[in-house]
Amino acid sequence: MPITHLKFPESGAKITIQNNQLVIPNNPILGYIQGDGIGPDIMQACLRVWDAAVLQAYQDKRKIHWAELFMGEKAAEKYQGNIFPDETRQALQDLIVSIKGPLTTPIGGGFRSLNVTLRQTLDLYACVRPVRYYSGVPSPLRHPELVDVVIFRENTEDVYAGIEYQSGSAEMRKVEKFLKEEMGATFFENSGIGVKPISPFGSKRLVRKAIKYAIDNNRKSVTLVHKGNIMKYTEGAFCHWGYEVAREEFGDDTITEDQLHRKYNGKQPESKIVIKDRIADIMFQLMLLRPNEFDVIATTNLNGDYLSDAIAAEVGGIGIAPGANIGDYIAVFEATHGTAPKYANLDKVNPGSLLFSGVNMLEHIGWNEAANLITTAYLLAIDKKIVTYDFARQMENATEVSTSGFADALISQIEEMGHG
């Protein structure tokens, strides 16, 4: 008999898909995975804030019905060591929209990374990271308010595809022989070998999602970030396929940077999104020096991994940067940091990353009023310098509160806004 620990709340209804659109009931069942390490602390705090905002925004007309799903250490306890049970995977598919805390990948558990497995199993091909500045948050930049970008990182291919051969192994020798003898490649003996597949299918669906997002959210540009000057047939091809999608599928809505200057004299028409590209290394520099020139960014897996943490650091670090992994329909919103084991169960860390992932989740299901209440409450709390330890140590005269204390402060603000 398979083990079952899932219970969907009977009073809730599942999100469905009709005509390629999500249909959101007023009582949607959303999944949550609390996560390991600091996961339980931040998830408990955030669930209270999200619920308070929904209640304040819609009274009894709308309510989220949460279903707890199990993955990571909590799953291992319940499912005889299985850290990613089949019924969790099935529930993430059935519920369509879920949110998760950070997960530990147990060493020797048969998984390279639980998060990578999750993305690949559910084909969540876009890792979406909106990064913007919240006034008052400590930042290393002089003008962090100029940072407002949404990064679309390809999630399923590139060097993360897991095609790697260890130095000295029989497999490596086979690949080395083939590359040297049949393909004429030259490289040092005994090299570990990794393969970097980048496909037209994977690149195009990622860029398509980024352009659609830019159109739906009135963004000004989509920048394709790649290292095509060196890796021509992978990174260069990603850029080429990105422009192809823009031209062939969004021809009426997009122009290239070249057209902007040649045809429009550098003045961007209101109705057009500019598609441009930048080499990855210069992009790191530009995001520090001229961040206001960038809006939506679409990039390959490894570039996106580096770039999203670097850009998040510009506006306060991974403690508050939200994220989501999204496929054609299924979306798993997530805290972008790890499990920070040394702070587990101390009720101490910043719940901001998970909190804003939830804000993005509310926007994703069209509950913008509730999302806005949380953002406003957050700005008011930061303005009063009510913060967790990580921000408190970078601010003067801050009032340091616990994770749950920060949630309490936000909930008070949300309730006050209702009375205002």
Ligand code: NAD
């Ligand atoms: P980490 O993000 O867990 O922690 C690094 C440091 O960042 C912490 O020591 C802490 O100082 C700070 N930090 C992280 N989250 C914070 C928060 N919410 N508030 C305040 N400070 C915070 O990274 P790590 O130590 O490299 O990884 C620990 C574990 O997490 C590993 O097992 C790793 O595999 C896992 N991990 C999981 C995810 C995920 O589930 N998405 C992502 C990254 C790492």
